[in-house]
Amino acid sequence: MMLTVQNLTAGYGTAQVLHGADLTLDQGRAVAVLGRNGVGKTTFVHALMGLVRPSSGSIRLAGRELSGLDTRRIARLGVRIVPQGRRVFRSLTVAETLEISRSPGEWTVERVYQIFPALAARRRHRGDQLSGGEQEMLAIGRALLGNPRLLLLDEPSEGLAPRLVEELGVVLAGLRATGISVVLVEQNLRLALEVADEVRCMVKGRFVYGAAAGEFAGDGAAIAAYLGVGS
Amino acid sequence: MRFALLALAVALAAGCGGAATQQAADDSVVKVGAIISQTGVYSALGDDMEAAMRLYLDEHGGKLGGKPARLVVADDAGTPETGQQKARQLTLQDQVNVITGLIASPVAVAVAKEAAAQKTPVVIANAGADALGGPGVFRVSYTNYMHGYAAGRYAAESYGKDGAVLMGADYSAGTETLKGFAEGYAKGGGAKPLKQILTPFGKTQNFQPYLSQIPAEAKFLYVFYAGGEAITFAKNFKQFGYDTKLKLLTCQNITDEDVLQAIGADAEGITSVGLYSPALDNPENQAFTAKWKAKTGKNPSAVALQSWDAMSLIDQAAKRGGDLAQALGQVGEIASPRGPFTLDAKHNPVQNWYVREYSGGVNKVIATIAPEAS
Amino acid sequence: MSLLVNAFDGLAFGALLFVLAVGLTLIYGMLDVLNLAHGALYMAGGYIAYLLLGGASVSLGLWAGAALLVAALGVALGGVLSAAILPLRGRGHLDQALLTLGLAILLSEFLLGVVDRGFHTLPPPDGLDGSVLGSYPLYRVAVIAAGLVIGGIVYWIFERTRAGALVRAAVDDPGMLAAIGVNVARVRLSVMLAGCGLATFAGVLGLPLLNLRAGLDSEVLVLALIVIVIGGLASIRGAVVGALLVGQVQTVGVALAPELAAYLLFAVMAAVLLWNPSGMFGRAR
Ligand SMILES: Nc1ncnc2c1ncn2[C@@H]1O[C@H](COP(=O)(O)OP(=O)(O)O)[C@@H](O)[C@H]1O
Ligand SMILES: [Mg+2]
Numbered sequence: 049m050m051l052t053v054q055n056l057t058a059g060y061g062t063a064q065v066l067h068g069a070d071l072t073l074d075q076g077r078a079v080a081v082l083g084r085n086g087v088g089k090t091t092f093v094h095a096l097m098g099l100v101r102p103s104s105g106s107i108r109l110a111g112r113e114l115s116g117l118d119t120r121r122i123a124r125l126g127v128r129i130v131p132q133g134r135r136v137f138r139s140l141t142v143a144e145t146l147e148i149s150r151s152p153g154e155w156t157v158e159r160v161y162q163i164f165p166a167l168a169a170r171r172r173h174r175g176d177q178l179s180g181g182e183q184e185m186l187a188i189g190r191a192l193l194g195n196p197r198l199l200l201l202d203e204p205s206e207g208l209a210p211r212l213v214e215e216l217g218v219v220l221a222g223l224r225a226t227g228i229s230v231v232l233v234e235q236n237l238r239l240a241l242e243v244a245d246e247v248r249c250m251v252k253g254r255f256v257y258g259a260a261a262g263e264f265a266g267d268g269a270a271i272a273a274y275l276g277v278g279s
Numbered sequence: 280m281r282f283a284l285l286a287l288a289v290a291l292a293a294g295c296g297g298a299a300t301q302q303a304a305d306d307s308v309v310k311v312g313a314i315i316s317q318t319g320v321y322s323a324l325g326d327d328m329e330a331a332m333r334l335y336l337d338e339h340g341g342k343l344g345g346k347p348a349r350l351v352v353a354d355d356a357g358t359p360e361t362g363q364q365k366a367r368q369l370t371l372q373d374q375v376n377v378i379t380g381l382i383a384s385p386v387a388v389a390v391a392k393e394a395a396a397q398k399t400p401v402v403i404a405n406a407g408a409d410a411l412g413g414p415g416v417f418r419v420s421y422t423n424y425m426h427g428y429a430a431g432r433y434a435a436e437s438y439g440k441d442g443a444v445l446m447g448a449d450y451s452a453g454t455e456t457l458k459g460f461a462e463g464y465a466k467g468g469g470a471k472p473l474k475q476i477l478t479p480f481g482k483t484q485n486f487q488p489y490l491s492q493i494p495a496e497a498k499f500l501y502v503f504y505a506g507g508e509a510i511t512f513a514k515n516f517k518q519f520g521y522d523t524k525l526k527l528l529t530c531q532n533i534t535d536e537d538v539l540q541a542i543g544a545d546a547e548g549i550t551s552v553g554l555y556s557p558a559l560d561n562p563e564n565q566a567f568t569a570k571w572k573a574k575t576g577k578n579p580s581a582v583a584l585q586s587w588d589a590m591s592l593i594d595q596a597a598k599r600g601g602d603l604a605q606a607l608g609q610v611g612e613i614a615s616p617r618g619p620f621t622l623d624a625k626h627n628p629v630q631n632w633y634v635r636e637y638s639g640g641v642n643k644v645i646a647t648i649a650p651e652a653s
Numbered sequence: 654m655s656l657l658v659n660a661f662d663g664l665a666f667g668a669l670l671f672v673l674a675v676g677l678t679l680i681y682g683m684l685d686v687l688n689l690a691h692g693a694l695y696m697a698g699g700y701i702a703y704l705l706l707g708g709a710s711v712s713l714g715l716w717a718g719a720a721l722l723v724a725a726l727g728v729a730l731g732g733v734l735s736a737a738i739l740p741l742r743g744r745g746h747l748d749q750a751l752l753t754l755g756l757a758i759l760l761s762e763f764l765l766g767v768v769d770r771g772f773h774t775l776p777p778p779d780g781l782d783g784s785v786l787g788s789y790p791l792y793r794v795a796v797i798a799a800g801l802v803i804g805g806i807v808y809w810i811f812e813r814t815r816a817g818a819l820v821r822a823a824v825d826d827p828g829m830l831a832a833i834g835v836n837v838a839r840v841r842l843s844v845m846l847a848g849c850g851l852a853t854f855a856g857v858l859g860l861p862l863l864n865l866r867a868g869l870d871s872e873v874l875v876l877a878l879i880v881i882v883i884g885g886l887a888s889i890r891g892a893v894v895g896a897l898l899v900g901q902v903q904t905v906g907v908a909l910a911p912e913l914a915a916y917l918l919f920a921v922m923a924a925v926l927l928w929n930p931s932g933m934f935g936r937a938r
Pocket of ligand 1: 060063065083084085086087088089090091092
């Protein structure tokens with residue numbers, strides 16, 4: 049098992065957000081985490097990354113306990129995040145961001161420029177001068193250059209034009225071939241199903257539904273219940 | 280925040296610790312309370328002040344007016360509030376017979392008020408504010424006005440009757456001194472000064488922009504600065520080459536002992552008007568400078584001389600006996616290292632002023648300005 | 654002509670202020686610590702150099718050597734300061750600022766105790782004690798040159814090197830920087846150390862310009878704070894522009910409106926803040 053999360057709780061101050069989340073993920077597989085706004089999806093991936101301290105429960109990465117480690121240690125163990133809202137370094141150029149994100153491994157700056165040619169054209173531009181799509185590419189490139197075993201993506205399609213979401217789907221689907229494990233938080237069902245092998249739905253800080261991606265695609269009632277109408 | 284309050288409380292407690300116990304009045308000793316800046320901006324002057332007072336006592340067998348004397352020193356930290364509080368403590372708890380010291384004028388004003396309320400006489404050893412005074416207040420230093428006035432009279436005589444520019448720090452000592460200068464200069468037949476340049480007090484780190492205000496037709500410059508500003512002014516004046524363009528006359532503070540070392544070579548040749556010079560040729564001064572040098576290795580500063588004389592005045596008054604406040608006004612001529620002086624009706628000194636030129640490590644006396652015949 | 658001299662002189666003070674303020678602004682921007690000990694570090698630099706060189710005029714080499722040694726001591730003091738602040742992380746700005754203020758008082762009183770409470774200066778090193786063009790002090794030209802060199806180096810490191818990118822990233826988003834595996838605490842510590850080293854170095858550089866005395870620490874601290882308020886937090890460009898502006902206000906401004914000299918600096922600061930509350934190059938935080 050690449051990732052095993054058991055009975056994870058976390059929150060902010062006295063407000064508890066995660067109420068015992070469980071999740072397992074095999075190496076090289078992708079799981080989509082779905083759920084309405086405010087159920088705790090971001091808190092969940094932040095807890096995995098150490099950006100939020102879990103208050104109890106365990107997070108094991110290839111058998112190694114992550115819960116309680118700080119963000120840098122977790123990153124060193126091979127976890128990267130593409131956060132919601134991208135959070136690119138606004139005063140760093142594209143080239144600088146990729147440079148400080150580098151680590152030894154298959155992913156190189158050149159390879160990032162290959163899958164995102166738009167970034168190559170903007171390498172001298174600062175983070176805050178990029179379009180939303182370019183920022184998303186930069187955030188993904190930044191994460192890939194860490195050559196992670198586990199990649200966490202938090203609503204990467206948010207705010208992107210449909211054409212860009214499609215491109216993003218191609219890139220993310222392509223990642224599966226590399227053996228990387230992916231947790232993809234998404235509201236865009238099409239993208240989620242295109243990328244993920246499995247689906248987990250979160251309600252009030254707990255996973256209440258799990259299915260293979262194909263199975264979920266046919267389950268209209270579940271889609272309506274966990275994602276809201278029209279998705 | 281709680282930690283901050285705690286720290287503050289500790290600091291306050293440390294500062295106010297050691298409450299003195301009430302002491303009974305004792306006629307067999309003369310108790311002198313000295314309010315001196317031991318901390319704060321004037322602490323360097325405070326060191327000289329205390330040293331001079333202790334030197335006087337040591338040289339006079341620890342006695343004033345024949346009685347054993349005790350010097351109680353209190354730190355005013357340079358602020359009127361602290362000064363007033365210390366004055367109350369000295370009069371009520373320590374029951375001193377007289378208060379002396381007092382470097383900064385605002386402190387002296389607050390202390391004089393408190394002392395008047397407690398009916399304790401005050402001998403001011405430095406503060407120069409013109410308005411400072413009262414029936415129980417005696418001054419052995421000088422008023423700012425007289426300091427400038429003497430220089431003005433001299434300038435009219437030796438620097439020409441026109442082309443004067445005045446410059447000084449914008450606070451009471453500066454403006455009072457410059458006002459005295461302008462009036463002394465006019466009295467000597469000098470024309471109205473071309474310009475008066477005032478600089479923010481205590482904040483000026485660079486006099487170049489102010490020096491550049493001096494009009495081209497200026498013939499000479501009279502300046503008032505003390506302490507750190509005196510150093511910066513003297514250096515800037517020389518560094519920007521003004522010494523080759525313009526004659527300079529200064530107040531005594533610019534070449535006083537507390538700043539000379541820091542000014543260094545740039546002090547060479549500066550002419551100033553002051554009430555004292557270590558180079559004065561009289562027996563009192565020779566004795567005084569020798570003792571001071573033996574103790575500190577330096578020339579005595581104006582503050583050291585004034586503090587010595589403050590003790591000397593108290594000594595003479597105590598010798599007369601009776602009510603000390605009354606006696607202080609009846610001492611008559613005091614033989615001082617600065618030359619003999621008396622106190623006028625307002626208890627301010629009537630004294631010689633000296634034109635001094637700094638050269639070879641000492642302020643040489645080049646002229647004497649005798650008191651105006653009244 | 655005279656205004657030109659004023660303006661040039663403003664550059665000299667601006668250069669000195671920049672060297673002092675750049676560390677303060679980066680430390681505040683990155684560590685979120687308002688280092689009120691920055692003025693005391695400046696003062697420490699001056700007093701240590703004075704103790705080392707004895708107040709006498711010395712050769713340029715010896716002088717530069719002393720300046721470098723003092724900068725190294727500043728780095729060490731920065732280490733002490735960091736260690737002292739560490740337990741207060743997350744305790745809020747006021748607690749940390751108060752702690753640095755307390756340390757500043759300790760440091761400056763210690764220096765005054767070791768030397769004395771009187772006034773001291775150091776003449777410029779041999780060769781820089783003359784004047785140019787008849788009547789402009791050569792040392793001030795040297796201060797401008799030193800400011801340019803240091804400013805250039807700082808700018809280059811900050812904008813053109815990997816280390817600088819890490820520092821900027823730590824200002825932008827420390828959480829994400831940690832999330833790519835970078836030791837943010839170490840980046841912060843380096844900035845603290847470098848900033849403190851620059852502050853003590855500025856103390857040596859300013860020695861022939863500003864007298865050593867009690868109260869020097871708070872005087873320069875206020876100026877540095879005004880520089881970063883004007884320029885904006887955590888911005889090198891802000892520190893440059895703020896320092897140059899303060900320098901010009903105190904020379905050209907004073908020469909043009911001498912009767913307003915005491916208020917000019919605060920008027921300019923207020924004007925900048927009305928125009929942009931985060932300073933000229935600051936970002937809303
Ligand atoms: N930094 C925070 N401080 C306090 N509450 C937060 C914070 N971030 C999120 N929350 C709250 O936690 C809950 C879950 O938020 P989040 O994990 O962002 O949900 P999702 O990503 O599923 O939309 C929400 O009620 C949100 O308001
Ligand atoms: Mg979210």
